[in-house]
Amino acid sequence: EVQLVESGGGLVQPGGSLRLSCAASGFTFSSYEMNWVRQAPGKGLEWVSYISSSGSTIYYADSVKGRFTISRDNAKNSLYLQMNSLRAEDTAVYYCARDVSYDTWGQGTMVTVSS
Amino acid sequence: DIQMTQSPSSLSASVGDRVTITCRASQGISNYLAWFQQKPGKAPKSLIYAASSLQSGVPSKFSGSGSGTDFTLTISSLQPEDFATYYCQQYNSYPHTFGQGTKLEIK
Numbered sequence: 001e002v003q004l005v006e007s008g009g010g011l012v013q014p015g016g017s018l019r020l021s022c023a024a025s026g027f028t029f030s031s032y033e034m035n036w037v038r039q040a041p042g043k044g045l046e047w048v049s050y051i052s053s054s055g056s057t058i059y060y061a062d063s064v065k066g067r068f069t070i071s072r073d074n075a076k077n078s079l080y081l082q083m084n085s086l087r088a089e090d091t092a093v094y095y096c097a098r099d100v101s102y103d104t105w106g107q108g109t110m111v112t113v114s115s
Numbered sequence: 116d117i118q119m120t121q122s123p124s125s126l127s128a129s130v131g132d133r134v135t136i137t138c139r140a141s142q143g144i145s146n147y148l149a150w151f152q153q154k155p156g157k158a159p160k161s162l163i164y165a166a167s168s169l170q171s172g173v174p175s176k177f178s179g180s181g182s183g184t185d186f187t188l189t190i191s192s193l194q195p196e197d198f199a200t201y202y203c204q205q206y207n208s209y210p211h212t213f214g215q216g217t218k219l220e221i222k
Contacts, residue, residue: 101164
């Protein structure tokens, strides 16, 4: 079964850091591009970041550029999102999603930025 | 950035009805358009990619059409489990952008 499982969310103070992980199983992770998407409470979906299958190509939304870093470890079948200088407006459920067609999503991990 | 505009923002319908949701892109995106269904507290579920291709396991009551800037999602014979929020998304160019969502409610 194709599965994505996010972890690493939690409560963090403004200006703090958090590292999210997405564990992949049931498919050849190294063959797929991956994305992070977030959803603020009661709001719509917002694309956050993309990484190619090899990790050589990366894109970010303007809202997180310079603060967030996407990476992957194909040997560990894992995707990461390092989030620094967190702001209240980064509060959201963060999802990892497979491929440019977003055919598979994880269950999400909640990040709350608050003092 | 490409803006995606869905209409309507909300829609009331009855079990058994057929409904259509529209999505318009601010510039041409060929057929790089996906549709997602999201239920409260759950992750989005992919329904359609490439504007009209059904994801594996998605029932044929869902259909998509369009190309360029105008797209539609049609759901036939609504069932209770179809009442949810639906999003379109363009993946023609980064940043990939979503529509604001259409909340489908039971009348």
